[in-house]
Amino acid sequence: MNIDFNKNSDGLVPAIIQDATTKRVLMLGYMNEEAFAKTQETQLVTFFSRTKNRLWTKGEESGNVLNLVDIKLDCDNDSLLIQVHPNGPTCHKGSDTCWNEVNSPNYGFFSTLEEVISERVANKDTQKSYVASLFDKGINKVAQKVGEEAVEVVIEAMDSNDELFIYESADLLFHYLLLLQAKGFKLKDIEAELKKRQK
Structure with missing residues (x-):
């Protein structure tokens, strides 16, 4: 070098x-x-x-x-x-970074989306928030929605309309993030499981 x-x-x-x-x-x-x-x-x-x-x-x-x-x-x-x-916090003041940030995984926009979902669930404004209203209906409804979106992705995958395939894929991923949080998990938990399987 x-x-x-x-x-x-x-x-x-x-x-x-x-x-x-x-x-x-x-x-x-x-x-x-x-x-x-x-x-x-x-x-x-x-x-x-x-x-x-x-x-x-x-x-x-x-x-x-x-x-x-x-x-x-x-x-x-x-x-x-x-x-x-x-091995432990990096900053001499005890924080993870010298900019006082938490050294947690960041998935770009998906991390932002996870935060938005958390905020809307916490606010419980079922009149204004689709997320809050879906959570209010319980885990079964959230899980059912993921199933519906998964079927729509499969249908669009067998068609030739790429725009609809991407649209339905976004719906599936969004609702999967909802289901993860409804079960008390985040993307970092899925990442950890996939890392355990890596050979």
Whole structure:
């Protein structure tokens, strides 16, 4: 890896730390050549601390180490993306990230949709919310709706109208998210089960 440590007069390059599983950015640190070499040797992320003016292995006191998974170099050869498996919170203030975020899986729009479903169920406004009104009818009705949508997806899959197939697939996925929450689960639980099956 041809890292340009000489681009800055201090010999440091920024190292962006990312959880290899959740893809959350956990923190930003700086490395010199010695810190980079020690990280590779020990497989624990080590920085050059500008405040301590020495090498510093993350978690050397707290035990909240960053286990190295992968290192990528950017297109200008002067910054690193380091993927890790964190052992505990990353921030010295006790939060998962240095931006005070929870380091949980994020599925983009689907995570947003899960939050919206949770809010509408909690608000219980059955007059204005389809989600709340369906939940109000009970688990059997939610499960029945998933079955209906699944049949419609199968029917459209055997037809040649791709637009309708996508439309019905979206309906199925939406109602499946409702059923997951009605049973007390989220997408992360399905992800965990699929990971257990991975060979």
